[in-house]
Amino acid sequence: MIKVAINGYGTIGKRVADAVAAQPDMEVIGVSKTKPSAEAFVANQRGYPLYIAEINRKPLFDEAGIEVAGDVTEMIKQADVVVDATPGGIGVKNKKLYELHGVKAIWQGGEDHEVAGFSFCSSCNFEEAKGRQFTRVVSCNTTGLCRIIHAVDEAFGVKRVRATMVRRGSDPGEVKKGPVDAIVLNPVEIPSHHGPDVQSVLPEIDITTMAMIVPTTFMHMHAIQMDLEKEATKEEIIEIIEAHPRMGLVRGATGIKSTAELKEFAQDMGRQRADLYENCIFADSVGFVGNELFLFQAIHQEADVVVENVDAIRAMMNGAADAATSIQMTNEALGFHAI
Amino acid sequence: MIKVAINGYGTIGKRVADAVAAQPDMEVIGVSKTKPSAEAFVANQRGYPLYIAEINRKPLFDEAGIEVAGDVTEMIKQADVVVDATPGGIGVKNKKLYELHGVKAIWQGGEDHEVAGFSFCSSCNFEEAKGRQFTRVVSCNTTGLCRIIHAVDEAFGVKRVRATMVRRGSDPGEVKKGPVDAIVLNPVEIPSHHGPDVQSVLPEIDITTMAMIVPTTFMHMHAIQMDLEKEATKEEIIEIIEAHPRMGLVRGATGIKSTAELKEFAQDMGRQRADLYENCIFADSVGFVGNELFLFQAIHQEADVVVENVDAIRAMMNGAADAATSIQMTNEALGFHAI
Amino acid sequence: MIKVAINGYGTIGKRVADAVAAQPDMEVIGVSKTKPSAEAFVANQRGYPLYIAEINRKPLFDEAGIEVAGDVTEMIKQADVVVDATPGGIGVKNKKLYELHGVKAIWQGGEDHEVAGFSFCSSCNFEEAKGRQFTRVVSCNTTGLCRIIHAVDEAFGVKRVRATMVRRGSDPGEVKKGPVDAIVLNPVEIPSHHGPDVQSVLPEIDITTMAMIVPTTFMHMHAIQMDLEKEATKEEIIEIIEAHPRMGLVRGATGIKSTAELKEFAQDMGRQRADLYENCIFADSVGFVGNELFLFQAIHQEADVVVENVDAIRAMMNGAADAATSIQMTNEALGFHAI
Amino acid sequence: MIKVAINGYGTIGKRVADAVAAQPDMEVIGVSKTKPSAEAFVANQRGYPLYIAEINRKPLFDEAGIEVAGDVTEMIKQADVVVDATPGGIGVKNKKLYELHGVKAIWQGGEDHEVAGFSFCSSCNFEEAKGRQFTRVVSCNTTGLCRIIHAVDEAFGVKRVRATMVRRGSDPGEVKKGPVDAIVLNPVEIPSHHGPDVQSVLPEIDITTMAMIVPTTFMHMHAIQMDLEKEATKEEIIEIIEAHPRMGLVRGATGIKSTAELKEFAQDMGRQRADLYENCIFADSVGFVGNELFLFQAIHQEADVVVENVDAIRAMMNGAADAATSIQMTNEALGFHAI
Ligand SMILES: NC(=O)c1ccc[n+]([C@@H]2O[C@H](COP(=O)([O-])OP(=O)(O)OC[C@H]3O[C@@H](n4cnc5c(N)ncnc54)[C@H](O)[C@@H]3O)[C@@H](O)[C@H]2O)c1
Ligand SMILES: NC(=O)c1ccc[n+]([C@@H]2O[C@H](COP(=O)([O-])OP(=O)(O)OC[C@H]3O[C@@H](n4cnc5c(N)ncnc54)[C@H](O)[C@@H]3O)[C@@H](O)[C@H]2O)c1
Ligand SMILES: NC(=O)c1ccc[n+]([C@@H]2O[C@H](COP(=O)([O-])OP(=O)(O)OC[C@H]3O[C@@H](n4cnc5c(N)ncnc54)[C@H](O)[C@@H]3O)[C@@H](O)[C@H]2O)c1
Ligand SMILES: NC(=O)c1ccc[n+]([C@@H]2O[C@H](COP(=O)([O-])OP(=O)(O)OC[C@H]3O[C@@H](n4cnc5c(N)ncnc54)[C@H](O)[C@@H]3O)[C@@H](O)[C@H]2O)c1
Structure with a gap:
């Protein structure tokens, strides 16, 4: 099982979390939020361990009745791959953290190509992503x-x-x-x-x-x-x-x-x-x-990159022989057939 | 099993169909459309027999690859209750048809109170709906x-x-x-x-x-x-x-x-x-x-009346002892717990 | 003075009326409405004689305190040129009326090219419009x-x-x-x-x-x-x-x-x-x-054709030697200098 | 002539400037902007001396071809009354400047009542505004x-x-x-x-x-x-x-x-x-x-307070005997008759 952390459980992050959780070869080991919100309640309901960016905000979560598993660094340490879905411009600042803990990382389209040095689209360049430490899923x-x-x-x-x-x-x-x-x-x-x-x-x-x-x-x-x-x-x-x-x-x-x-x-x-x-x-x-x-x-701005993130994880972890295999695994696990 | 027909498979009708299909004591014996559409494809996918208002339009459905079970009258004949979810003002015109076939009918809020002579809200007047032939679920x-x-x-x-x-x-x-x-x-x-x-x-x-x-x-x-x-x-x-x-x-x-x-x-x-x-x-x-x-x-304009329709069916068919019982059955079958 | 009638005093018609009224060589001899409205009050305020499509609706205007000058046919009879700014599809039906009274007419882009057999844009084909009975200002x-x-x-x-x-x-x-x-x-x-x-x-x-x-x-x-x-x-x-x-x-x-x-x-x-x-x-x-x-x-959908209508009138009435002359007259009368 | 400065030539400020300029007893001695914009061009066209908040930004205005008269402080010094129409929360910070130069000032509804200690609506409490140094026109x-x-x-x-x-x-x-x-x-x-x-x-x-x-x-x-x-x-x-x-x-x-x-x-x-x-x-x-x-x-959020500002100026400068007189002067100068 590939251990996946989702750093930034917002519009993209929550979808990637659900898509990852549905895969037979992956598990969500944690998701992160900065403050109490409806999404944080949903993370609890889904059973995703919820980590928070600033641990001194924990009392806010406690008060709201939202369970917190720890801070983001603890989450990163346990992961094989981090999907960084923080807002554009924040992701790049997390790079050092990922390097420090030697974890693989995927950024989203809000970051520049340079953050990873490699930009990914599953049906175009899956092969090139194989084994990489860093990848950026394009917007x-x-x-x-x-x-x-x-x-x-x-x-x-x-x-x-x-x-x-x-x-x-x-x-x-x-x-x-x-x-x-x-x-x-x-x-x-x-x-x-x-x-x-x-x-x-x-x-x-x-x-x-x-x-x-x-x-x-x-x-x-x-x-x-x-x-x-x-x-x-x-x-x-x-x-x-x-x-x-x-x-x-x-x-x-x-x-x-x-x-x-x-x-x-x-x-x-x-x-x-x-x-x-x-x-x-x-x-x-x-x-x-x-x-x-x-x-x-x-x-659909919120959705098309979600399945790409799943394929990117698999490519980076050498979890599938080729694009077609990964795409089929991803789609099938989601019960997704294109219209 | 209470046999329910949905006349008018649009915004309200398609939701009522799904809610009825989820009930242990009800089944959808048909839904109706006037012309080919995305909703008609979905009716086919869900396995709801699709009836059409004007049978001479069948070739249009055939051409689109949408299966048609017959015309609306055939659907009405098989039903214990018809949920009329046609557009406001159309429903009242269908009353004669329901009377002719001695079928129970429920109208929506787009029709006047007079269409049924009784206006329904489950948690307010469930008892009064028991056994009625005609009921109107308010808007x-x-x-x-x-x-x-x-x-x-x-x-x-x-x-x-x-x-x-x-x-x-x-x-x-x-x-x-x-x-x-x-x-x-x-x-x-x-x-x-x-x-x-x-x-x-x-x-x-x-x-x-x-x-x-x-x-x-x-x-x-x-x-x-x-x-x-x-x-x-x-x-x-x-x-x-x-x-x-x-x-x-x-x-x-x-x-x-x-x-x-x-x-x-x-x-x-x-x-x-x-x-x-x-x-x-x-x-x-x-x-x-x-x-x-x-x-x-x-x-939520599209949703709150949906569960009311289910309760109305049950009241009219004497399928539950009281409002609380019916509401609980309806909610449970839908896996619905209020936020 | 070119006598101009505006048939259809709506979004386009009211603007054409004001633009015509501002021209030194043109006057608005009437505008038309089908029912009382804010625009009808404004026509009265501006001093444009107001004609109505169906004269039996006059009591409605009387009751609202809106002065009516007569019916549309009376307006047409007095005009050199009618600018037809009725809704798309209605204008073509008025053609017979214009032919009957031998009046020149301009239609808008909601009508097909065929209504006039000639489509106009001042800076493109002013010359070809000279002396014509019928012209269509494109959308x-x-x-x-x-x-x-x-x-x-x-x-x-x-x-x-x-x-x-x-x-x-x-x-x-x-x-x-x-x-x-x-x-x-x-x-x-x-x-x-x-x-x-x-x-x-x-x-x-x-x-x-x-x-x-x-x-x-x-x-x-x-x-x-x-x-x-x-x-x-x-x-x-x-x-x-x-x-x-x-x-x-x-x-x-x-x-x-x-x-x-x-x-x-x-x-x-x-x-x-x-x-x-x-x-x-x-x-x-x-x-x-x-x-x-x-x-x-x-x-600007409501405005760019307005000045084109004025030029079309002038071309059809042989009121200017060429496009440049007409355009300058039109713009100047409106105090209009492009941004 | 009452010398009026408009500090903040935005949605409200530009309207107040035009309304003041139309009054027989007032003149606009300056308006202010922070950066080049369409509104700055319009201020130039209207002939309002344009002052800028930070004088070191003057080259930006020069480059854009917008004439600058000086900085905001110079404008304040010449004014009898400043209408502060800067964004909510900024106005309060300008209070010291107005106090320093002993100039009267009017704030808008984006500031708290406390900024002026007196909140104004012409038809309600004109008398109380007479002679005041500071007034706030409510939102x-x-x-x-x-x-x-x-x-x-x-x-x-x-x-x-x-x-x-x-x-x-x-x-x-x-x-x-x-x-x-x-x-x-x-x-x-x-x-x-x-x-x-x-x-x-x-x-x-x-x-x-x-x-x-x-x-x-x-x-x-x-x-x-x-x-x-x-x-x-x-x-x-x-x-x-x-x-x-x-x-x-x-x-x-x-x-x-x-x-x-x-x-x-x-x-x-x-x-x-x-x-x-x-x-x-x-x-x-x-x-x-x-x-x-x-x-x-x-x-109309952009307009109703504009005439109130004009009356407030007059009240504070003892320029009218009572509300009715000032309101009539203001309205007449604007050619404004309520619908
Ligand atoms: N929304 C879209 O339509 C869309 C589409 C494609 C790509 N993207 C890209 O995806 C990325 C995320 O966008 P989004 O729309 O999901 O953003 P979002 O604002 O919906 O979610 C971002 C999440 O990150 C969390 N967060 C913020 N700062 C954090 C920090 N320092 N540490 C941990 N978590 C933090 C926030 O709590 C929030 O839950 C961006 O790069 C964006 O450009 C967005
Ligand atoms: N949409 C809402 O938010 C809402 C909320 C509460 C109540 N209602 C009421 O529900 C009723 C239905 O509204 P809706 O919004 O679902 O309408 P809709 O237009 O979405 O759907 C109506 C359906 O009826 C079908 N239809 C039309 N004429 C028909 C005919 N002669 N025979 C059979 N089917 C026919 C159409 O194909 C369509 O699928 C109305 O009374 C409306 O006032 C609507
Ligand atoms: N609105 C636009 O943006 C726009 C732009 C370019 C061209 N056009 C074209 O201009 C024409 C007019 O469009 P509009 O947007 O001004 O329409 P509109 O609906 O705003 O105005 C039409 C006017 O015609 C009057 N009218 C209707 N039937 C009439 C009749 N039988 N006899 C006399 N008057 C009648 C109505 O009272 C109304 O005042 C259309 O051909 C349209 O396609 C519109
Ligand atoms: N817009 C409305 O609908 C409305 C209605 C009633 C009251 N108000 C109130 O009027 C005030 C102004 O609002 P607005 O909508 O006109 O704002 P705005 O943003 O449209 O305009 C503010 C102007 O102030 C200028 N400005 C900003 N900082 C400045 C500074 N430090 N010094 C000088 N000028 C500066 C800006 O260039 C801008 O032109 C606020 O208090 C607001 O709450 C606004």
């Missing part, structure tokens, strides 16, 4: 881009990608971030960081991205255009998507045309927390103008 | 009001209720309804219909309500003021809430101050579709100015 | 696209345009339309109608567009990529924009990065109704990857 | 409450006020604050600070308030219930509102039922920045249950 948007670009590139060659990312303003449970009634360019400058971030996984891809933020909470929407090397048909692209374990099709007969209807569908299918781990590609949007492929895909 | 807001008012009235006497309902603009899966950036008085006139609707269940209560709509999707918020007959303390009110099987407390230590954070909590607790069947009363809001009780409660 | 999005594409095409040749339009969900004063918390593909299929619509004005342009709707009320955002024939620099593009009477630059020093901040700026500058008649192009977004030009522009 | 919500409560109290006696305030999440030009899809209790505890704040102006009023925040940008909505001492009729209340120079009626014939439609109306009427200085009371909402008065009023 939700980058993960979604890498999956589809790599799959199309392998089949038909991708000459050039131009993509616009329309991003959700805040996560569903956040109430302080906006915007309320605005489309915000983020950044105004072109390209956005997403293009270079894709290149941290797929260095050879020519990609330029533009990005903005809108007042929604669930899923980013990508408007993607790719110039392909070889001729391809809509049907061939659909087949590639259907065959991919981390991409799914939103079919016309469902009547789904939006992120909101996708969430409803995820809930109705019984997905835990309405999580959509897969790229949700709108079947009717897939089309060609000459050799240019167009498509829309929705990316 | 989500009215259900939420009835629960708390009745409970407080029984303990301390309620002289007068003044409440403002701040309602969600659209259900999470709807994308056409707004508003986008507006607070809409609905209605401008005072009182709103909620007061009289409460009186359809609790005729003796003096209540005046004001209502508006805001751009959110999840839960209504009620700002409630009640003049009590007898003196009471905050602690006594908290106890009443804790003891009630359909009311729960949002405690300060969770840090939850909004509908969004409540949804996150519901998801984290593993509630199916993030459903909150209970009145979510903010513990720190409960307070007194003299004999006036104040509190905030959030009401 | 707000198409107007915004035509302006920039045509200007760049004239200077450097445009080989190919790929653009994603992120559209506001409802106009600021609407409260029924959504969405509340969703990104809606509209349409799911690619291309959206905007590409072909641009071609109704600029037939030679190779353009493919993708479109979605988000929960905002003010301005659409366009993410535009163009492959150019000739090499160009950022500075040259900026110069073209600065020189154009209907395009403006959102400069970095203003700190403006969103539609909301743009609206604030429009209000602060004293623009009537916060109207931004110009393409608002973000200076810092203008950039090149090789010969590919990238930029973001915000388009 | 937008408190101003709106004070106006209506005081007017009704004078006519019929107010025994008790219970009000729920549904507040806009962010100002229209802000893009970082939310919430996106949530109703946020603010605070969870009852009462909110609005009741005590009303008592800082009207100490004898028995008032309890509840407050929440919703994802809108324009206007707060108040649901108000008052127990009156004497019997009154709807017509009498309507008359009081019509007679009040700072309250207006939203009449049923306008069809307006929301904050969004009110904004549209304000724009259409030609109000600068769509500002609604008056309480906008929905005529059809005014009603009675026995001696209890109910009504809805919308309060």
Whole structure:
């Protein structure tokens, strides 16, 4: 059993914890919080030992009736791998701690590539992650881009990608971030960081991205255009998507045309927390103008990286022969079949 | 086994179907849709026989790969009770059909009291529903009001209720309804219909309500003021809430101050579709100015009436001795314990 | 004085009325409404004779204290040109009326190209509109696209345009339309109608567009990529924009990065109704990857077509020698200088 | 001429500057900003001398092409009165500066009552402000409450006020604050600070308030219930509102039922920045249950306090004999007549 600690039990961390707990070859040896909260109660309910960043805050947890197992350092010491899911910019500060205790660590997309020196997307570069001490799982948007670009590139060659990312303003449970009634360019400058971030996984891809933020909470929407090397048909692209374990099709007969209807569908299918781990590609949007492929895909910001973290653990611990094996193990343990 | 048909497998209908299917004494003999949709696929996956309103639309379902069991009339004929969850105003038109086939029927809050001549809230008037042919489960807001008012009235006497309902603009899966950036008085006139609707269940209560709509999707918020007959303390009110099987407390230590954070909590607790069947009363809001009780409660519009429908079925079929018994059966079958 | 009637005094109509009234060579001889409303009161205040679609509704206006001048047919008879700003799909039904009375007419983008057989954008094809009986001013999005594409095409040749339009969900004063918390593909299929619509004005342009709707009320955002024939620099593009009477630059020093901040700026500058008649192009977004030009522009859906309607009137009435003359007259009369 | 400085040229400050500039007995001798922005450009355009908080930031302004007149201290020295419209919590820190230079000062509602020791609402306590050195104009919500409560109290006696305030999440030009899809209790505890704040102006009023925040940008909505001492009729209340120079009626014939439609109306009427200085009371909402008065009023957060600041200046400078005189001067100079 691989001993996994989750440092930062928030939006991403709590999902990774549940996904890890579901794996046959892994166990959650601890999760961490900084202050009492609804999530801390849930950690207790799930039976995850709860460690806290500053032990002198323990009385606050005691008062709230939340059981505390110790401080974060104690948790780190027991782990084979730490998944660091603290807020962007905090994770990098924890690196020394992980080095000190000789523990493997995975960071999230809020940290720069340099934190680990290696950026990961399971279906793209699993092999390169094998045995590593440090890995960074790229952000939700980058993960979604890498999956589809790599799959199309392998089949038909991708000459050039131009993509616009329309991003959700805040996560569903956040109430302080906006915007309320605005489309915000983020950044105004072109390209956005997403293009270079894709290149941290797929260095050879020519990609330029533009990005903005809108007042929604669930899923980013990508408007993607790719110039392909070889001729391809809509049907061939659909087949590639259907065959991919981390991409799914939103079919016309469902009547789904939006992120909101996708969430409803995820809930109705019984997905835990309405999580959509897969790229949700709108079947009717897939089309060609000459050799240019167009498509829309929705990316669940809270979920797609969760399964990637599980695969990253396995790669770093040499727990699976290849990407396909790990992905299948991860998906199966979660009862997850792409839509 | 009580044979239950769900006419109208939408926001409410699909939840009632799942709740009925979970009961030891009930089975879903069919659900109905008017056109192919994501929900129709889900009905197939769940194994609910799917009936359609207009049989000449069957080819549309065939083409989409959705299995159809027959038309709505065939479904009605096999049922002991029909839960009519068609859109408000449609349900009343189905009454003749139910009369014709001598089937019991339950309508939702979108229909007027007159459709059934009896309005139901499990913890208020279960006894009166016993053996009835027709019953109307009151709306989500009215259900939420009835629960708390009745409970407080029984303990301390309620002289007068003044409440403002701040309602969600659209259900999470709807994308056409707004508003986008507006607070809409609905209605401008005072009182709103909620007061009289409460009186359809609790005729003796003096209540005046004001209502508006805001751009959110999840839960209504009620700002409630009640003049009590007898003196009471905050602690006594908290106890009443804790003891009630359909009311729960949002405690300060969770840090939850909004509908969004409540949804996150519901998801984290593993509630199916993030459903909150209970009145979510903010513990720190409960307070007194003299004999006036104040509190905030959030009401999940999609969920609170679901468990009421199950109890209504049981009452009408004489399937439980009293409200407490039925409520416990319903809750237990759903694994539901109020927060 | 050109006698102008405005049929449909709504979002677009009321703005066109005010813009026409400001012109030295035009007068508003009437505006029309279907029912009493705040806008009808404003028409009275402004001194625009108010005509109504159905004269038997006059008592409703009388009761509200709104003065009515007669019915729409009476208004049409007195006009040289009718600007039809009724809702999309209604305008086409009025064509017979205009033909019957031999009056010139202008439709809006909600109608198809075929209604007039000619689609107009002042800076692109003013000459072709001269003397015409019927003209259609293209939609707000198409107007915004035509302006920039045509200007760049004239200077450097445009080989190919790929653009994603992120559209506001409802106009600021609407409260029924959504969405509340969703990104809606509209349409799911690619291309959206905007590409072909641009071609109704600029037939030679190779353009493919993708479109979605988000929960905002003010301005659409366009993410535009163009492959150019000739090499160009950022500075040259900026110069073209600065020189154009209907395009403006959102400069970095203003700190403006969103539609909301743009609206604030429009209000602060004293623009009537916060109207931004110009393409608002973000200076810092203008950039090149090789010969590919990238930029973001915000388009005020309620405003950009208003000045186009005024120019269309002038072209059809042979009231100005050329586009530049008309545009200058229109802008000057409105005290409008692009940002 | 009263020399007025505006320290903090933001949402409130820029409106106060324009309102002061419009008065026959006042002049704007300076406004202040901390960094280059669209508002700084507008200050230059309006001809208001622009002072900056930290003079070492002048190069930033120079580079942006914004003219700077000096630092804030220089501005203070020249002023008779400073209107401090810096963000809540900053204003109090400026008090020493105002004391040092012996200048009169007005703070806004974001500061505590104690900053000035006197809280102001023109139609309630103008007399008490005469000749004072320091005054605090109460917040937008408190101003709106004070106006209506005081007017009704004078006519019929107010025994008790219970009000729920549904507040806009962010100002229209802000893009970082939310919430996106949530109703946020603010605070969870009852009462909110609005009741005590009303008592800082009207100490004898028995008032309890509840407050929440919703994802809108324009206007707060108040649901108000008052127990009156004497019997009154709807017509009498309507008359009081019509007679009040700072309250207006939203009449049923306008069809307006929301904050969004009110904004549209304000724009259409030609109000600068769509500002609604008056309480906008929905005529059809005014009603009675026995001696209890109910009504809805919308309060434009950015505007209602602006005219109060002007009156406060006049009172402190002994520039008007009484409230009625000052209010009329202020309103007339702005061309403002309540709806
Ligand atoms: N939210 C998303 O949509 C999303 C998607 C992909 C990647 N990411 C990345 O994942 C990372 C985590 O983001 P999130 O959204 O889950 O953040 P979050 O704020 O929801 O959760 C962070 C958690 O870390 C805890 N924490 C904070 N400081 C800590 C410390 N010093 N030690 C231990 N725990 C600490 C907090 O209690 C919180 O529970 C970031 O790098 C982010 O960029 C987020
Ligand atoms: N959505 C809520 O929040 C909520 C809360 C409480 C009560 N209600 C009430 O519940 C009822 C249903 O509302 P909903 O929100 O679930 O509606 P919905 O629109 O989500 O679902 C209605 C379903 O009825 C089906 N339908 C429509 N016409 C039909 C017909 N003629 N025959 C059979 N099926 C038909 C539709 O296919 C759809 O699946 C209404 O009375 C409503 O007022 C709704
Ligand atoms: N709103 C926008 O952002 C926008 C932008 C560009 C173009 N357009 C186009 O402009 C046109 C008008 O749109 P709008 O947004 O101003 O609509 P609107 O609904 O705001 O206004 C339409 C007006 O027409 C009146 N009307 C309706 N039926 C009528 C009839 N039979 N006879 C006379 N008057 C009638 C209504 O009273 C209303 O005042 C549409 O073609 C639309 O596609 C709108
Ligand atoms: N915005 C509202 O709706 C509203 C309504 C009523 C009262 N108020 C109150 O008015 C006050 C101002 O609020 P606002 O919304 O206008 O804020 P804002 O943030 O829009 O504007 C504040 C301005 O002060 C300037 N500033 C910041 N620090 C400064 C300093 N040290 N010296 C000089 N200038 C400085 C900023 O540049 C900014 O222009 C607060 O007390 C607030 O509570 C605001």
